[in-house]
Amino acid sequence: MKIHEYQSKDLLSQFEIPVPKGSVAEDADQAARIAQEIGGDRWVIKAQVHAGGRGKGGGVRVAETVDHVSREAAGILGMNLVAPQTGPQGKLVRKVLVEQGLSVAQEFYVGITVDRSSQCPVVIASAEGGMGIEELAATAPERIVREWVDVGLGFQAYQGRNLAFGLGVGPNLIRPFAGVFAKLYKLFSRMDCMLVEINPLVVTQDEQVLALDAKIELDNSAMYRHKDLAGLADMGEKDPLEVTAAEHRLNYIRLDGDIGIMVNGAGLAMATMDLIKQAGASPANFLDVGGGATAEMVTKGLEIILGDKHVRGILINIFGGILRCDVLAKGVVEAAANVDIGVPVVVRLDGTNVAEGRKILAAADLEFIVAESMLDAAEKVNGIVR
Secondary structure, X not given: OEXXXXXXXXXXXXXXXXXXOEEEEOOHHHHHHHHHHHOOOOEEEEEOOOOOOHHHHOOEEEEOOHHHHHHHHHHHOOOEXXXXXXXXXXXXXXXXXXXXXXXXXXXXXXXXXXXXXOOEEEEEEEOOOOOOHHHHHXXXXXXXXXXXXXXXXXXXXXXXXXXXXXHOOOHHHHHHHHHHHHHHHHHHHHOOEEEEEEEEEEEEOOOOEEEOOOEEEXXXXXXXXXXXXXXXXOHHHOOHHHHHHHHOOOEEEEOOOOEEEEEOOHHHHHHHHHHHHHOOOOEOEEEEOOOOOOHHHHHHHHHHHHOOOOOOEEEEEEEEOOOOHHHHHHHHHHHHHHOOOOOOEEEEEEEOOHHHHHHHHHHOOOOEEEEOOHHHHHHHHHHHHX
16 A cells, blocks of 8 residues: 555654655645745745645745745646656545755665565665666665565664665664664564655755655555554555455456456456457556356446546456356346447357356357357457557
């Protein structure tokens, strides 16, 4: 689960990691009041959307008077922010974070994620703060320092010192930096995070160490242990189709292709997406109805797929195991009676009661394209996209 920058900074503060003074606003007047409360002679106004690179899209601005804060907040709120991580469709800005302006002397990158090849967390740091870590890893990997953490032992003090020395900070900053690394790992571990990132971690002119920006992703599978964090989810940032799917216990992820898919099982979904790519098309979604799908779930799944205006055809690819093919076929027929499909549908069934399932589809007198095999399905999908 992704959360906003201001929410991430609240969590950092709970773990005693310093952050700039600031608060979130939903209108220009509130932004001005926050600036007055913070004080000073310079403020930063930042769009709160689930995407990086906001500054490149005009979502981060500096103001030097309270009136200027109000104007800049008004200019950001309600805008459709297009940034490198939003995609061309952009994201609507509903909130801004107003923070004190700082005189920055140095910027660093710090992050923690799971290294799947080593099967343990890894702390990543670089003296090239403000840059995207992916770009830096590709162009100058030698500028990145890493420490892998044994989850049984936890993050060790010497690892914090190793990272600080690797960044080349001055002797008086070794302890503050090592402290930030240790506290950040504690947050990562205790909150069941998939990612924590501070970019940049800054040293100010008066040698304060603060998290100027923050990004945290929480593990959805561990949210039952953190029910107090469930309220951090911003449903306005999620795809409406994905929200609807979750409400009906469907695993749906929208993609940018033109062939909608419905399958039962994540492995079959991946194989089906490969099949569609080989046919010369692109998958419009990942939709797994699971082993216990009902006719109602199949109907809702078709409605969700068709809710994407880019869909030109649908491939239903079901292997009957827990979900029998005849049950699925009845669900598809019932769904077709209740949903205005309007695009070609290829159906491929195999497994338990496959013969009965195909008979049900044939007897329904519906305009489905029935495929006998994966290869046959690929050829028929290819016929749709041509």
